[in-house]
Amino acid sequence: MRRSDAVLFTSREETDHENRTVQLIHRAGIARQLGSGLYALAPVGQRVRAKVIARVECEMDAIGGQQVTLPSLNGDDIWRQSGRWESFEGEMLTVESRDGKSLCLAPSHEEGIVSLVDGAVRSYDDLPLLLYQVTKKYRDDHARNGLVRTKEFTMKDAYSLHTSRESLAEWYDRVREAYARIFEEFDLDFAVTAAENEVMGGSGSAEFHALVETGSERVRYCRADGCRFGVTDDSPRGSLSAGDSCPDCGNDLAAGNGIELGHVFKLGTRYSEAMGLTVDAPDGTEQAVVMGSYGIGIERLVQALVAQHADGDGCRWPDGVAPFEVAIVPLSYEGDVREAADRLYEACDPDETLLFDDAGQHIGERFAESDLLGVPWKVVLGNHFSATGEVELESRDGETRYVAVDEVADIVG
Numbered sequence: 203m204r205r206s207d208a209v210l211f212t213s214r215e216e217t218d219h220e221n222r223t224v225q226l227i228h229r230a231g232i233a234r235q236l237g238s239g240l241y242a243l244a245p246v247g248q249r250v251r252a253k254v255i256a257r258v259e260c261e262m263d264a265i266g267g268q269q270v271t272l273p274s275l276n277g278d279d280i281w282r283q284s285g286r287w288e289s290f291e292g293e294m295l296t297v298e299s300r301d302g303k304s305l306c307l308a309p310s311h312e313e314g315i316v317s318l319v320d321g322a323v324r325s326y327d328d329l330p331l332l333l334y335q336v337t338k339k340y341r342d343d344h345a346r347n348g349l350v351r352t353k354e355f356t357m358k359d360a361y362s363l364h365t366s367r368e369s370l371a372e373w374y375d376r377v378r379e380a381y382a383r384i385f386e387e388f389d390l391d392f393a394v395t396a397a398e399n400e401v402m403g404g405s406g407s408a409e410f411h412a413l414v415e416t417g418s419e420r421v422r423y424c425r426a427d428g429c430r431f432g433v434t435d436d437s438p439r440g441s442l443s444a445g446d447s448c449p450d451c452g453n454d455l456a457a458g459n460g461i462e463l464g465h466v467f468k469l470g471t472r473y474s475e476a477m478g479l480t481v482d483a484p485d486g487t488e489q490a491v492v493m494g495s496y497g498i499g500i501e502r503l504v505q506a507l508v509a510q511h512a513d514g515d516g517c518r519w520p521d522g523v524a525p526f527e528v529a530i531v532p533l534s535y536e537g538d539v540r541e542a543a544d545r546l547y548e549a550c551d552p553d554e555t556l557l558f559d560d561a562g563q564h565i566g567e568r569f570a571e572s573d574l575l576g577v578p579w580k581v582v583l584g585n586h587f588s589a590t591g592e593v594e595l596e597s598r599d600g601e602t603r604y605v606a607v608d609e610v611a612d613i614v615g
């Protein structure tokens with residue numbers, strides 16, 4: 203994209219948002235707050251969000267997930283059936299339709315998934331099944347910490363359906379491992395905390411927390427390599443504190459803040475029994491479907507990436523997530539330099555390249571903006587280029603080398 207065409211919403215001004223991560227999210231043009239708990243993603247944020255979602259979808263597809271889209275508007279009937287119309291009261295946003303029916307903006311989709319498969323999935327033979335979607339959720343929660351807690355947010359939510367608890371256990375582990383792979387691919391430092399109902403009747407639940415200073419939840423976690431043990435105040439072993447031994451490996455626990463990225467849940471027959479979801483068993487009887495549910499919050503994942511990877515100059519991103527992969531930075535966009543910059547722009551993927559062609563920006567501003575956005579590569583066409591024909595290729599971490607114009611696309615591609 204040409205910088206002269208791009209609407210980037212970047213800003214060099216300090217903001218007064220609640221912490222430096224949320225400030226950077228605004229300054230880098232990722233998102234803008236429109237009201238309490240209401241955020242718009244700007245073009246830069248939208249590009250990052252799309253790449254994050256693609257990565258998550260890829261991992262879900264790889265473990266056998268099939269994508270669906272459930273409506274965000276749900277009738278009250280299915281929520282009354284599950285018994286959650288009342289229990290979600292206070293956090294649920296409700297509306298009335300023109301014919302006087304009560305609807306909610308779904309805060310979660312267990313009821314929706316049961317409605318989707320009810321009558322279509324009939325035999326034990328049709329299971330197990332893993333369905334997932336990437337849709338908006340709505341919760342009238344107390345907004346805090348930028349994209350971490352908003353009233354409208356995107357979730358990748360998945361639901362597994364089974365004929366037995368053994369099958370659920372197998373798929374729960376499969377999704378849990380996929381989640382760990384996703385967060386590892388994003389180079390995130392995270393802990394896995396057992397959540398409250400793990401102690402109750404064989405069902406299980408775990409949360410994934412990115413460890414960041416600007417997180418809103420208190421986490422005690424193990425620092426040993428490869429050990430992801432963690433607890434929150436709500437965990438079964440929530441009284442563990444910094445300095446205590448890790449129950450998994452014996453290393454010392456540390457204390458810090460976290461952003462909850464994801465949650466995996468063994469639901470058992472909680473929803474199928476309440477809503478009458480059954481399949482025919484091999485012996486001809488009807489049996490309640492055993493379920494699991496699994497979620498990853500997309501925008502809060504973006505915020506965790508910003509929080510963990512940023513430096514004093516702006517955003518940094520794990521591979522494949524930056525809003526643009528390459529910035530072409532000419533000292534001045536004219537003459538031979540302009541010609542070479544245009545040639546480079548065509549040779550690299552123009553959709554992933556930001557060509558600083560805007561005459562209104564001087565070179566220092568171009569460098570600063572590229573770093574603020576976290577573009578992994580800068581190709582600088584300056585005095586060295588004019589003298590030798592070689593461009594300066596600089597990584598986001600400041601490593602520099604000189605290469606021929608024709609070599610650039612191969613190196614940054």
Ligand SMILES: [Zn+2]
Pocket residue numbers: 424425426429430431448449450451452453
């Ligand atoms: Zn440990």
